[in-house]
Amino acid sequence: MNDGVRFEIDRERRLAVLTLDRPEAGNAVNTAAMESLAAGLAQAKQDPDVRAVILxxxxxxxxxxxxxxxxxHAELKTEAEVYAKMSQMRRVLETLVRFPKPVIAAxxxxxxxxxxxVASACHFRVAAETATIGFIQVKLGISPGWGGGAxxxxxxxxQQALRMILSGxxxxxxxxxxxxxxxxxxxxADVLEAAKEFAGTMTANAPQAVQSLLQLMNEGETLPLAEAMERESRLVAALWGSPQHEQAVEAFLNRKGRKE
Known part of the structure; x- marks a missing residue:
């Protein structure tokens, strides 16, 4: 990966790490970085060895x-041009939100x-104690443009979001x-390693179950409660006969039998 984004795979930990690498520009997102982030996420999605992503x-x-x-500001002169460019990055954030594998922002x-x-689009956020976060767009006379306010x-x-967004x-x-x-x-000094350890609490579990649960939780936000609950029953029924479940139950019963 180039154009301001580094893509690395830690095969031992089953992780992909996407690093926005534009220190000379404060790691600001330009068009090339948008395209590289989208390409990196597509690669991580397709790789069966990757069970989680760190950004x-x-x-x-x-x-x-x-x-x-x-x-x-050099390139965008009309409302239509601004909307098109903001929508390009909004689609990257939509990909993060709906990504089928856990995404952790370090x-x-x-x-x-x-x-x-970008941080809000990830499923989880592990932060350095020196990190800070602010939706400062209002101080520039604009609004969040990539869908992050929602x-x-x-x-x-x-209430918390309203306070942050309106005050900056x-x-x-x-x-x-x-x-x-x-x-x-x-x-x-520990933030990246801590993010990898955080991801490890999920990558250690059966990927089919993790990814199905992630999809279920995402979709459940917009469903009536009864339908969301019913989908959980359907999901456990679908996962019940999986090799991972059968092996886990066998191991559990064997441990219990030894204790007795």
């Missing part, structure tokens, strides 16, 4: 600083504007963890 930024100061304003530094949107509200609730306030890692935006806060 992070290069260095220890910035996760993602948002969109590349230098490029965008928030290694400042997440600003669009960086907050995602933020789903994570932290309407920046939260430190501890404050973000208190409202549930960050799942775990760790020493800055």
């Amino acid at each position: 992070t930024g290069a260095g220890n100061r910035v996760f993602v600083s948002g969109g590349d304003l230098k490029e965008f 928030v290694n530094g400042a997440a600003r504007g669009g960086g907050g949107e 995602l933020l509200a789903r994570i932290v609730g309407r 306030d920046v939260l430190d890692a501890q404050a973000a963890e208190r409202i549930g935006l960050f799942d775990r806060v760790v020493p800055a």
